[in-house]
Amino acid sequence: MKLENEKYCQECGEIINAKAEICPKCGVRQAAAGMTPDQQQNQNKWITTLLLCWFLGVFGVHRFYTGHTLIGVLQLITFGGCGIWTIIDLIVIALGNFKDAEGRPIKNN
Numbered sequence: 001m002k003l004e005n006e007k008y009c010q011e012c013g014e015i016i017n018a019k020a021e022i023c024p025k026c027g028v029r030q031a032a033a034g035m036t037p038d039q040q041q042n043q044n045k046w047i048t049t050l051l052l053c054w055f056l057g058v059f060g061v062h063r064f065y066t067g068h069t070l071i072g073v074l075q076l077i078t079f080g081g082c083g084i085w086t087i088i089d090l091i092v093i094a095l096g097n098f099k100d101a102e103g104r105p106i107k108n109n
Ligand SMILES: [Zn+2]
Pocket: 009, 010, 011, 012, 013, 014, 023, 024, 025, 026, 027, 028
């Protein structure tokens, strides 16, 4: 039986302390509660994209970062469509509707 302060190891399924960062049995590091490493990576990417757009959006840096190289160049030479394009991108990113060049959504989980 699993107690209140215990959880299952994400690797071997052994019951371990809920606060354990590393499973004593198999030695595998546990991801933060409720978030898979994939989700965490995606969230980091979302934050980075948002910050790049906020600070360097008029140079299309967030577009380069997410693989939209051609659009990035267009934004660079038009200063983000005089800033309007950048603001639209910023809103789309903030709402979690932005996608990278491979069509994967970039969003805060
Ligand atoms: Zn384990």
